[in-house]
Structure formats: C-alpha cells, structure tokens
Amino acid sequence: MTGRRIRVLVAKPGLDGHDRGAKVVSFALRDAGMEVIYTGLHQTLDKIVHAAMQEDVDVIGLSVMSGAHLPICEKLIKKMHERDMDDVLVVVGGVIPKKDVPKLKALGVGGVFPGGTPFDTAVSFIRENVKR
Amino acid sequence: MGVAKYIKDETGVITDVEYQSGIHVKPLYTPDDLERVGFDYERDLGDSGDFPFTRGIHPLGYRSRAWTTRQYTGFGTPEETNERFKLMIGHGQTGLNVAFDLPTQMGYDSDHELAEGEVGRVGMAVDTLRDFEIAFKDIQLDRIGSGLTINAIASIMLAMYQAVGEKYGYSGERISATPQNDILKEIVGRGAWIFPVEPSVHLIADTIEYSMKELPRCNPVSVCGYHIRESGATPAQEIAYAFQIANAYIDSVVRRGYSASDFVGRFSFNFNVLGNLWEQVAKFRAARKLWAVNLKERYGVTEKKNLFLRGLFGGGGSGLTKEQPENNIIRGAYYGLAAALGGAQTTALCSYDEAYTIPTPHAALLSLRTLEIIMEEVGLRDTVDPLAGSYFIESITREMETKIREKMEQIDRLGGMVSAVSSGFVQKEVAGQAYEYERGLQQGVYTKVGVNKFTEGETREVELHEYDPASAERKIAELRKLKEERSGREVLSTLRQLEGAARNRTNVMPFLVDCCKAYVTIGEMTDVFRQVYGEFTEPGIF
Numbered sequence: 001m002t003g004r005r006i007r008v009l010v011a012k013p014g015l016d017g018h019d020r021g022a023k024v025v026s027f028a029l030r031d032a033g034m035e036v037i038y039t040g041l042h043q044t045l046d047k048i049v050h051a052a053m054q055e056d057v058d059v060i061g062l063s064v065m066s067g068a069h070l071p072i073c074e075k076l077i078k079k080m081h082e083r084d085m086d087d088v089l090v091v092v093g094g095v096i097p098k099k100d101v102p103k104l105k106a107l108g109v110g111g112v113f114p115g116g117t118p119f120d121t122a123v124s125f126i127r128e129n130v131k132r
Numbered sequence: 133m134g135v136a137k138y139i140k141d142e143t144g145v146i147t148d149v150e151y152q153s154g155i156h157v158k159p160l161y162t163p164d165d166l167e168r169v170g171f172d173y174e175r176d177l178g179d180s181g182d183f184p185f186t187r188g189i190h191p192l193g194y195r196s197r198a199w200t201t202r203q204y205t206g207f208g209t210p211e212e213t214n215e216r217f218k219l220m221i222g223h224g225q226t227g228l229n230v231a232f233d234l235p236t237q238m239g240y241d242s243d244h245e246l247a248e249g250e251v252g253r254v255g256m257a258v259d260t261l262r263d264f265e266i267a268f269k270d271i272q273l274d275r276i277g278s279g280l281t282i283n284a285i286a287s288i289m290l291a292m293y294q295a296v297g298e299k300y301g302y303s304g305e306r307i308s309a310t311p312q313n314d315i316l317k318e319i320v321g322r323g324a325w326i327f328p329v330e331p332s333v334h335l336i337a338d339t340i341e342y343s344m345k346e347l348p349r350c351n352p353v354s355v356c357g358y359h360i361r362e363s364g365a366t367p368a369q370e371i372a373y374a375f376q377i378a379n380a381y382i383d384s385v386v387r388r389g390y391s392a393s394d395f396v397g398r399f400s401f402n403f404n405v406l407g408n409l410w411e412q413v414a415k416f417r418a419a420r421k422l423w424a425v426n427l428k429e430r431y432g433v434t435e436k437k438n439l440f441l442r443g444l445f446g447g448g449g450s451g452l453t454k455e456q457p458e459n460n461i462i463r464g465a466y467y468g469l470a471a472a473l474g475g476a477q478t479t480a481l482c483s484y485d486e487a488y489t490i491p492t493p494h495a496a497l498l499s500l501r502t503l504e505i506i507m508e509e510v511g512l513r514d515t516v517d518p519l520a521g522s523y524f525i526e527s528i529t530r531e532m533e534t535k536i537r538e539k540m541e542q543i544d545r546l547g548g549m550v551s552a553v554s555s556g557f558v559q560k561e562v563a564g565q566a567y568e569y570e571r572g573l574q575q576g577v578y579t580k581v582g583v584n585k586f587t588e589g590e591t592r593e594v595e596l597h598e599y600d601p602a603s604a605e606r607k608i609a610e611l612r613k614l615k616e617e618r619s620g621r622e623v624l625s626t627l628r629q630l631e632g633a634a635r636n637r638t639n640v641m642p643f644l645v646d647c648c649k650a651y652v653t654i655g656e657m658t659d660v661f662r663q664v665y666g667e668f669t670e671p672g673i674f
Binding site: 010012014015016017018019020023024026027028030036037038040041042044066067068071072095097098114115116118119120 | 234235237238240246247248249250253254318321322323324325362363364450453454455487488489563564566567570571574583591596599670672673674
C-alpha cells in the first residue's frame with residue numbers, strides 16, 4: 001500500500017431511500033481517516049461504477065436495506081469485472097440475513113457488515129483488505 | 133441504560149441523566165420544580181378537551197373513544213394484501229395502514245427495469261385502479277379509514293382511492309383516507325422523493341384544496357415526524373421539524389387565498405414512540421399544546437376542533453433489535469404504553485420481526501394483541517392523562533416545550549422549512565445526531581439489551597416473511613393483459629388533459645381521478661409529472 005489515504009465510495013443502489021446507515025458509516029470512515037464520497041440516493045449500478053472509476057476509489061461500500069442485495073451485488077461485480085475493476089474492494093452493509101453472507105462472499109463481495117456492526121470492525125477490515 | 137445518557141460515580145450511583153433532547157433529569161422533583169419552570173395549570177394544561185389540549189383533545193379521553201389500531205400492512209400482489217387486510221380486520225383492527233412497494237412509491241410500474249427485484253417486496257405493488265379494486269374488495273370503505281403510506285405520488289393515490297370508492301358505491305364524502313403526502317420528510321429522512329421541492333409542495337396544496345371540496349372526511353396530509361426521528365433526530369427536533377413542515381404546507385394553501393381555518397382541522401401527524409418513556413410522554417403532551425398555540429399565533433385559528441393535534445403515535449422501528457428478536461415483543465408493549473400515556477388517538481407497533489423484513493401474519497397479530505391488551509386489561513381507559521400534575525412530568529413537559537420552540541425558531545431564522553431542507557441544513561443536523569447516537573451505542577454510553585449488554589453471542593433465529601418472486605411475475609403478466617384490454621384512446625386523452633393541468637398549474641386532482649378511472653398506470657401518470665416538473669437533486673451533505 002502507498003501512503004495515500006484510502007478512498008471509499010459509499011453508494012445507495014436501487015429505489016430504497018433509507019440512508020441513515022450509509023451516512024453514519026460515511027462519518028465513521030471519514031473519522032478513521034479515509035476519504036469518503038457518497039453517491040446520494042436512487043443510483044443505478046452503471047452510475048455507481050462510473051462514479052467509482054471517476055473518483056478512482058479503492059473501495060465501493062454498498063448500503064442495501066430492501067432485501068435485494070444478492071441480485072444487486074451479482075450485477076455490480078459483473079459490471080466491475082467488465083471494466084477491469086477487480087482491484088476495487090466491494091463491501092456491503094444493511095439488512096442482510098446471515099444465510100446470505102456466504103452467498104455474497106461467493107459472488108466476490110469482500111466484507112459483509114449487517115446493521116449493528118461496530119465501526120472498528122468495518123474500518124479494520126477495509127484497511128486490511130484494500131487490494132491496492 | 134436506555135436511550136438517555138447516564139453518568140455514574142465510582143460507586144455506581146447515577147449522578148446525572150440526560151435525555152436526547154437535552155433535558156437533564158434530577159433525582160427528586162418537588163413542588164419547587166413546578167415553580168422553577170413557571171408551571172400554570174390553566175395556561176399549560178387546562179382540562180382535557182380544552183385549550184391548549186396538553187391533557188388530550190377529548191374531554192373523556194379513552195373513556196369515550198378507544199384508540200384506533202392501524203398496523204402497517206401490505207405486501208406482494210393486491211390479492212395477498214386483501215387477504216391480510218381481512219385477517220387483521222377480522223381480528224379487531226379498526227383502521228388500515230397500507231404499505232406500498234418501492235416501485236409504487238417511486239412512481240414506476242411493475243414492469244419497469246428499475247422495479248426488478250422490488251415488486252411486492254416491502255409493500256403492495258400497485259399499477260392501476262384494477263389493483264385497488266382487488267385490494268379493497270369487500271372492505272367497508274365508509275367504516276374503515278385507510279392510511280396510505282405514500283408521499284411523492286400521494287395525489288395519484290388519493291385520486292385512486294376516490295375512484296375505487298366510487299366504483300364500490302362510496303361517494304367522495306363518505307370515504308376516509310389519510311395519505312402521508314409529506315415530501316419534505318421524505319427528503320430529510322426516508323428518501324422516496326421524485327420531483328423537486330417546489331412542484332412537490334404544489335401537488336400537496338392541490339390535494340388539500342381538493343379534499344376541502346370533494347373529500348371532506350379525508351386527511352390530505354399526515355406529517356411524519358416519525359421518519360425524521362428514525363433518521364436520527366432527537367424527540368425535540370422530531371416535533372419541531374414536523375410542525376415547521378406542516379407550516380410550510382399550510383402556507384402553500386394560504387397563498388391560494390384560503391384561510392388556515394378552512395383546512396387545518398384535517399391535518400394529521402405521525403410521530404415516533406422511540407426512546408425514554410418519560411421523554412416520550414413529555415414530548416406528546418408538549419406537542420399537543422404547541423400545535424394549538426402555533427395555529428392560534430401564526431394563523432389566527434380559533435375554532436376548537438381546528439386546534440386539535442390528531443395523529444398516529446407509532447412504535448419505532450429503529451428501537452427494534454435483530455440479535456434477540458423476541459425482545460422486541462416486550463419493547464412493543466412499552467411503546468404501546470408510552471403512546472397511551474402520551475394520549476395517542478391511533479397507534480401502530482412495529483412487529484418483532486420488522487428489524488428484518490415485513491411481518492409474518494403471526495407477528496402482525498401479536499402486535500395487534502399487544503395494543504389490545506394495553507387497552508383492555510391494564511387500566512389505561514380509567515382516567516384522562518393519568519400522569520398530569522406529577523412534579524416530574526410537568527417539569528419536563530415544560531422543558532420539552534422550550535426545546536421544541538428553540539428548534540422551531542432556528543428554522544424560522546433560516547427562512548422556513550422549504551429553504552432549510554433545500555439547503556440540506558436539516559439533513560445535516562439529523563445525520564449528525566444519528567452518528568452521535570450510533571457512536572454512543574458502540575461506546576456503551578447508551579444501553580441496548582441484547583446488542584451491547586446481556587448479549588448471547590449468537591443471533592436468535594425466528595420465522596421470517598419470505599419474498600415470493602413468482603408473485604412479481606404474475607403482477608407483470610396482469611399489467612400487460614390490462615394494458616391490452618383498456619381503451620387506448622381514453623388513456624391518451626385523460627393523460628393529455630393531466631399534462632395540460634400540470635403545465636398550467638391548475639389543480640390536477642380531478643384529472644388524476646379521470647386517469648385512474650381510465651386505468652392509466654401509475655408510471656404513465658408519474659411520467660407526465662416527471663416531464664413537467666423535473667426531478668429532485670439532493671444537496672450534497674458529504
């Protein structure tokens with residue numbers, strides 16, 4: 001890793017508008033010294049991938065509350081792969097049932113942080129797992 | 133210990149308690165405290181049914197009228213929702229509170245690409261009047277009132293409710309619907325916004341103006357402090373922001389030449405029961421008074437029934453925990469108690485499994501039973517406002533009033549709620565509070581049983597509502613079939629008239645009713661608005 005600050009894109013895909021968690025995590029990552037860009041609500045996956053490329057981020061953090069995390073992650077990772085973005089770490093937070101965690105990991109999601117995960121857990125995970 | 137901050141000395145004795153709204157609680161309250169806060173019975177309380185209504189809007193309180201139970205209900209297809217409505221009504225529920233899925237809330241039809249994976253997931257999927265015909269079949273629309281949890285397209289849903297009423301023989305004067313119709317709180321807290329602020333508020337004014345004339349039993353707006361609190365606001369901010377939002381809507385109708393007295397009697401509120409019991413009770417009592425004072429002082433409203441704060445006080449979702457879900461049943465009982473001690477006219481409780489997803493029938497019925505037990509067995513109907521006169525409760529009610537007033541004045545200084553929300557000020561305040569609370573929870577400043585104290589290591593599993601993707605496919609197939617059957621000419625002509633009304637800024641409501649009756653889809657009507665009004669852009673808060 002270089003000495004550059006870790007850059008994270010916090011993204012809210014889809015139609016769900018509950019963004020308390022996304023904003024709270026953004027504050028926490030910023031307090032931990034990372035640079036945080038927040039997409040705002042109702043983003044398509046194309047917009048998220050585009051923003052991640054534009055901002056040259058190390059991490060995409062998706063916040064999903066609606067239950068649609070599996071199809072969303074599958075599509076996002078496919079789009080990232082098509083654009084040679086495999087070196088960007090993907091993490092997911094929100095309302096994620098335990099049984100879906102291994103399925104998300106199998107899709108290529110690095111870390112899964114269901115609601116209530118301590119900030120420190122997410123921060124250390126990102127620090128230890130950024131791919132570049 | 134709970135939602136308040138508890139400071140202890142080295143022996144474990146609590147030396148200070150601070151509520152989220154910033155009120156410090158003393159270990160002992162005496163008559164001196166009433167003097168300290170300048171308590172005056174006539175000015176601060178009055179008898180129940182009398183100004184300023186701190187003790188309640190009905191002279192006999194729950195003796196004359198029990199609260200309405202209105203659990204949030206709706207999922208999958210209209211058929212499935214109709215079945216659930218009937219189950220709840222059959223078990224004694226006295227009002228409906230309809231949940232719509234995200235595509236419906238955002239004005240997309242079930243076959244839109246952005247709807248994929250979301251159709252019927254967090255509420256009922258609605259595309260056309262046909263869906264309302266199915267969902268409300270065999271429901272007595274003149275006896276059961278319906279809350280409609282819809283905001284950006286509340287005008288469309290209210291029109292559709294009128295259309296379905298007429299279809300089943302209930303005229304506009306007989307039906308009672310309460311659409312949320314509160315776009316400013318969507319922008320602050322829940323995110324289901326579509327159009328920019330100005331035309332959104334214009335649409336709300338259309339619904340209020342139209343209801344005055346055509347739908348006298350409908351409550352065209354239910355301002356949701358609830359969601360602002362869920363997003364992180366303190367109890368004092370929740371009430372202050374909700375009242376300033378309501379003032380913004382009142383102003384928009386007054387600008388059309390009406391007097392506030394013509395319509396404020398039909399305003400409704402939705403507040404959150406989340407947090408310390410005493411702080412909640414103080415909040416509701418102070419809110420009832422301040423709303424009456426606000427209407428009197430700002431708008432010169434004098435008639436008693438127009439000064440009532442009417443609303444649903446609902447058990448807050450973010451108080452629930454995933455770790456030990458059954459504990460939420462116990463939390464729900466205390467939320468119900470807080471709502472009753474605060475004088476709610478309507479209550480709903482989040483069900484114990486709602487930290488995960490929409491409730492199973494078992495969980496929904498358990499919430500209803502919780503409210504019924506509180507109503508029937510505990511003694512809350514015995515006397516009005518039983519905590520009145522308590523040195524403690526009256527002192528903190530006065531202090532809560534001061535905190536709410538301060539927050540309201542802050543918004544006034546910023547030029548009112550429309551500008552405070554457009555600039556992102558309120559969103560920043562609320563998000564900052566949310567972060568402070570979450571950090572406090574993780575540091576153990578606040579206690580949550582099963583989360584940061586008395587934990588069990590493992591999350592206990594409970595049965596959850598399973599999403600059925602096949603019901604989405606059925607929904608899309610039905611929509612396509614309906615589109616073939618309806619009259620294309622009628623669709624085009626009603627849509628064209630709607631567009632004309634939107635462009636000329638004439639009241640769109642009658643045109644929406646015509647569209648609904650022609651089976652125009654929600655997506656088609658919303659697209660007209662999207663074209664005419666444009667879409668909202670969030671002010672960046674990071």
